Every structure is written in C-alpha cells, then in structure tokens.
Amino acid sequence: MPDPKPSLLSRLFVLTVFCLIFPAAAAAQNGRPAQQPDHSSDEPSVVRALLNEVTLLRMILQQTNFTGTRAQILVERIRVQQERVERLTRDLENIRDQIGETKLQQLKSAEMLREVETQLSREQISARRNDLLMQQRLLRFEVEKFSQQEQRLRDREAQMVSLVRIEQSRLDELTDKLDTLERDLERQETPGRIQPKSRKP
Numbered sequence: 001m002p003d004p005k006p007s008l009l010s011r012l013f014v015l016t017v018f019c020l021i022f023p024a025a026a027a028a029q030n031g032r033p034a035q036q037p038d039h040s041s042d043e044p045s046v047v048r049a050l051l052n053e054v055t056l057l058r059m060i061l062q063q064t065n066f067t068g069t070r071a072q073i074l075v076e077r078i079r080v081q082q083e084r085v086e087r088l089t090r091d092l093e094n095i096r097d098q099i100g101e102t103k104l105q106q107l108k109s110a111e112m113l114r115e116v117e118t119q120l121s122r123e124q125i126s127a128r129r130n131d132l133l134m135q136q137r138l139l140r141f142e143v144e145k146f147s148q149q150e151q152r153l154r155d156r157e158a159q160m161v162s163l164v165r166i167e168q169s170r171l172d173e174l175t176d177k178l179d180t181l182e183r184d185l186e187r188q189e190t191p192g193r194i195q196p197k198s199r200k201p
Contacts, residue, residue: 071181074174081171088167092160099153106146113139 116139120132 071178074178074181078171078174078178081167081174085164085167085171088160088164092157092164095153095157095160099150099157102146102150102153106143106150109139109142109146113143 113136116132116135120129120136123129123132
C-alpha cells in the first residue's frame, strides 16, 4: 500500500526539530539584554500551533500505518480466497465435462441397444438370438450405469455451484473491505481532513 506523502514526512521532521530548538533558543535570548521589541507574548501561541500540527501529523502517520497493515492482511486474505474460488470453479468445470462425457456414452449405448433390439425382433435363428439377447442385457446395464453416474454428477454439480457462490460472496466482501480501507488511506493523505479523537471525560 502507498506510504504517506513525502511532504508530510518532511513537514513532520522540520516542525519537530523546530519545536525542540525553539524553546532553547528562546530561553537563551531571554538571558541577553533586550535589543529588539518584546514578542514574548506571541511565543506561547506559536509554539502551541506548531505542537498541534506536529501532533496532527503524528496521528496521520499512526493511522496510516495501522490502516496500511490492515490492508496488507486483507490483500493476503483476498489472494487466498481468490485461489480457493478459482480452484472450486475448475472443479465445477471438470464435473460438467464429466457430465457431458457420461451423457455422450449413455446416448451411444442407448443407440446400440435400439439397434440390437431391432435385430432381435427380426432374427429367427436361435443361436444368433441368444447372442443378441446377451448384447441386449449388457447394453441395458450400460445405459442404466451411465444414467446413475450422470445423476451422481448432477448432484455433485449442484453442490459445487452452491459452494462456489458462497466462496465468491466471501471474496466480494473482502474486496469491499479493501476498497473501504483504500478510501480511508486517501482521506488520511490530506491532513485537514483528520480530526483528533475526542477524549472521554
């Protein structure tokens, strides 16, 4: 995530150094004979203003670091969740491919069964009829097997669709949270928009 603007860091450094040096310089000046008009009455307000700005900038940095850390955690969670959604989606596509293949095999077996039954209705020779009856039983078994397999895959498909929808919803929630944190970081980049928290009495 982006660091605080360099201008904020520069101002913080300058103002902090100034606040540390200014009181010492003022004390040394008080020990010398007055050679210029006395502006001591303005010094407290100037110092207070500078200290307030330093405090404000320090708060901005603290809030930015906290928000940035949360954003990094969210980014990692989003990455993991995205991988999970993609993996589940691939599994769903694989199941659908299996359904298509199973359906195709079922149609082929059903077509072969119809041909065998047509031949069986016309065959008069006993030996050939026995062979056709055997083929008929095997093909009926295959058609039923593929039908049951397809039903199991359909049930699995429905479960996977529901699971993908749930995990995608979780991913969307994490993405929304990250968007909110990014907007918070953008607001924190403008010092005038940050207000110190009020203390409880």
